[in-house]
Amino acid sequence: MLDKLLYIETFGCQMNVNDSERIVSMLAELGYVPTNSPAAADMILLNTCSVRGGAEEKVYRRLANLRIYKRDGKKQIIAVGGCVAQQEGDRLLEKLPYLDLVIGTHNLHLLPDMVRGAERGERRSETTFIDNEERLDLFPTINGESRLSRFVTVMQGCDNFCSYCIVPFVRGREISRRSGDILAEVRQLAEDGVREVILLGQNVNSYGLKSDSEPSFATLIRRVAEIEGINRIRFTTSHPKDISDELIACFADIPQLSGQIHLPAQSGSDKVLKSMGRGYTRDSYLDKVARLRGVRPDLVFTGDIIVGFPGETEYDFEQTISLMESVRYIDLFSFVYSPRPGTKAAELPDDLPKAEKMARLDRLMQLQRRHTSEICSRYLNTNMTVLVEGEGKLPGQVSGKGDIGRIVNFAGDRSLIGSFVDVRIIKAYPNSFLGEL
Ligand code: 5AD
Ligand code: SF4
Numbered sequence: 001m002l003d004k005l006l007y008i009e010t011f012g013c014q015m016n017v018n019d020s021e022r023i024v025s026m027l028a029e030l031g032y033v034p035t036n037s038p039a040a041a042d043m044i045l046l047n048t049c050s051v052r053g054g055a056e057e058k059v060y061r062r063l064a065n066l067r068i069y070k071r072d073g074k075k076q077i078i079a080v081g082g083c084v085a086q087q088e089g090d091r092l093l094e095k096l097p098y099l100d101l102v103i104g105t106h107n108l109h110l111l112p113d114m115v116r117g118a119e120r121g122e123r124r125s126e127t128t129f130i131d132n133e134e135r136l137d138l139f140p141t142i143n144g145e146s147r148l149s150r151f152v153t154v155m156q157g158c159d160n161f162c163s164y165c166i167v168p169f170v171r172g173r174e175i176s177r178r179s180g181d182i183l184a185e186v187r188q189l190a191e192d193g194v195r196e197v198i199l200l201g202q203n204v205n206s207y208g209l210k211s212d213s214e215p216s217f218a219t220l221i222r223r224v225a226e227i228e229g230i231n232r233i234r235f236t237t238s239h240p241k242d243i244s245d246e247l248i249a250c251f252a253d254i255p256q257l258s259g260q261i262h263l264p265a266q267s268g269s270d271k272v273l274k275s276m277g278r279g280y281t282r283d284s285y286l287d288k289v290a291r292l293r294g295v296r297p298d299l300v301f302t303g304d305i306i307v308g309f310p311g312e313t314e315y316d317f318e319q320t321i322s323l324m325e326s327v328r329y330i331d332l333f334s335f336v337y338s339p340r341p342g343t344k345a346a347e348l349p350d351d352l353p354k355a356e357k358m359a360r361l362d363r364l365m366q367l368q369r370r371h372t373s374e375i376c377s378r379y380l381n382t383n384m385t386v387l388v389e390g391e392g393k394l395p396g397q398v399s400g401k402g403d404i405g406r407i408v409n410f411a412g413d414r415s416l417i418g419s420f421v422d423v424r425i426i427k428a429y430p431n432s433f434l435g436e437l
Contacts, residue, residue, distance in 0.1 A: 234260070
């Protein structure tokens with residue numbers, strides 16, 4: 001049988017990246033192999049994100065562009081998945097006559113059947129919200145493609161309803177996977193040669209909290225750490241309010257636990273944090289950072305900040321800048337607030353001019369560039385243990401990640417791929433390091 005070509009574009013978070021991996025694996029069974037060329041593809045899928053308004057519009061523009069390929073009279077399946085699909089459902093099929101499939105966030109398991117139908121010309125949309133135990137059996141695992149670092153979903157959804165956020169509406173309530181299933185998956189991955197797992201969920205710190213029979217997230221990490229072959233454990237995303245003492249203790253005594261943690265603050269102003277419904281204060285956030293550093297002094301932090309939240313004054317923004325100065329993130333993802341219909345914050349009066357919001361974002365990004373550069377230059381002439389994952393940027397180079405999650409390129413032989421090696425850092429770039437063996 002001739003291979004069919006599958007082209008996927010992924011927007012938004014790591015949840016979507018992981019879902020795209022699952023889609024590739026599921027559709028491989030129908031004979032689809034990934035391609036980088038939308039023009040050549042037999043199927044195009046956009047895995048969408050609706051966290052910010054701009055991303056959504058981007059999807060519509062992208063779909064309009066992709067339509068060109070279909071117009072050539074070529075039989076091509078066009079599909080939309082992810083959060084925009086979940087939100088818009090049938091409306092997308094109605095609006096876009098050239099669209100074949102719409103697949104919601106809880107319906108991935110239906111995709112092979114939907115694609116078979118689409119190959120016969122059937123258009124279909126599946127966006128049923130599955131917010132119960134049934135969802136636990138709907139985590140198709142990823143087969144094939146051997147890789148050294150893999151995501152493992154531990155929970156999905158979110159119960160926090162931060163006032164700006166669309167996620168609880170499009171991804172549903174928090175649901176934790178059974179720890180038995182998670183550990184079995186990690187054991188299998190270890191056997192297949194995986195060396196690093198990234199425990200994934202919208203809010204991993206509240207893993208297991210809703211169930212009497214499941215362990216806490218900290219205990220889950222300890223059990224993963226017992227699995228032979230898994231030398232590095234990361235997790236994302238954490239909610240600062242749910243970082244427990246037990247989890248902080250993990251950083252003290254689990255050497256496999258990564259030297260980087262993503263801890264989105266969103267704002268440094270108590271007033272704004274309250275209006276966001278974040279459930280922590282500036283001080284309690286900084287206290288958690290200090291306690292984490294107390295047990296792991298070299299831990300590096302990454303975070304998310306929203307600027308221009310409704311009601312954010314110059315003083316509130318200064319508070320955010322000062323929080324950044326206290327934490328000193330190695331990397332920061334910063335966004336201008338974007339109102340999402342249906343969320344509480346979308347109802348709040350927002351009279352700050354767009355230009356002022358952009359100016360704040362600009363100032364924040366400038367400060368972050370300085371912090372990134374200062375923190376990274378601390379690693380110059382030090383050794384870093386790198387898991388070599390593949391070929392590097394330039395010929396003759398290999399590339400991998402250090403304990404703090406940054407990419408390190410260095411001259412080395414392909415035979416190093418798959419092993420942990422000590423590399424001396426000789427240059428720090430904005431997004432990567434250059435090293436030598
Ligand atoms: N506007 C701007 N940024 C947002 N985020 C989530 N919702 C919004 C919104 N409405 C950001 C938060 C979150 C990240 C994934 O996206 O910082 O942590
Ligand atoms: Fe959104 Fe808040 Fe849940 Fe994160 S914790 S997904 S920001 S509602």
